Amino acid sequence: MPSSAGAAARPDIILSETEADRLSALATRLRGTAPQAAGLLLEEIDRAEIRADLDMPPTVVRMESIVQFVDEAHGSARTVLLVYPRDADIAAGKLSVLSPVGAGLIGLSPDQEIRWPDRDGRERTLRILKVRPPERLAL
Numbered sequence: 001m002p003s004s005a006g007a008a009a010r011p012d013i014i015l016s017e018t019e020a021d022r023l024s025a026l027a028t029r030l031r032g033t034a035p036q037a038a039g040l041l042l043e044e045i046d047r048a049e050i051r052a053d054l055d056m057p058p059t060v061v062r063m064e065s066i067v068q069f070v071d072e073a074h075g076s077a078r079t080v081l082l083v084y085p086r087d088a089d090i091a092a093g094k095l096s097v098l099s100p101v102g103a104g105l106i107g108l109s110p111d112q113e114i115r116w117p118d119r120d121g122r123e124r125t126l127r128i129l130k131v132r133p134p135e136r137l138a139l
Contacts, residue, residue, distance in 0.1 A: 010114055013107030015048040016056045019063055023097065023106070026084065034085075034098050036119070041103040048107050061105050063097065064134035069105060072125035073118070082106065101126065 015023070024045050027038040061067050061082060068079045080095040082105060088096035095102045104116035104126050113127035 010047070011108065011112045013044060013048045014056065014060050014109075015045065015050055015107050016053045016062065017050055018053050019106075020045050020048065020050050022063075026098065030085070030098060036117075037098045037100055037103050040100065040117070041098065041106070044103060044106060057109065058133045059109050059131045061108050061128065061131050062134055063106075066132040067105055067128065068130040070127045070129060071101065072127065073122075077129060080105075 023041060027041040027045070031038045056062065063082060063084065065082050066079060067082055068077055070077050080093050080102075082097055082102055083094045085096045085098045088094050088099070095105075097103060097106055100116070100118055104114055105128070108114060108126075108128045110128050110130055113125050115123045116126050117123055
C-alpha cells in the first residue's frame with residue numbers, strides 16, 4: 001500500500017458525484033475479496049475533486065471510458081475500456097476499475113501520469129495518452 005507521502009505527490013484527479021458514490025460503495029463492499037485495489041480506490045476517491053456529473057470534462061477517465069495509456073513497466077501503449085468488475089474481460093480489453101491498474105487510471109486526464117503499485121506492491125508509472133468519453137456521454 002502506498003504511503004500517505006506517495007499519495008500526496010499523486011496528480012490531481014476529478015470524479016463525478018455519481019461515480020464517486022458508486023465506486024465508494026463498490027470498494028467498501030469488496031474490501032474483503034480485493035483489499036489492495038479496494039483500499040487504493042478508496043484513497044483515490046478521498047483525494048479526488050468531486051464535481052457534478054454535468055461539470056465533468058470529457059477527457060477525464062470515467063467508468064466506460066476508452067483509455068489509451070502507457071504502463072512504463074512494459075513500455076508499450078495499451079487501450080482498454082474501464083468497467084465495473086462484473087463486466088471485466090481482459091481478453092476483450094475490458095479492464096476492471098477494481099484491478100490495480102484500473103484503480104490507478106480513474107480520474108486522470110491525457111498527459112497525466114501516476115506512480116502506482118502493481119499486485120506485487122512494486123511501483124510503476126502509468127501515463128495517460130488519450131481518453132474517449134463513455135458512449136452514453138458522447139452524444
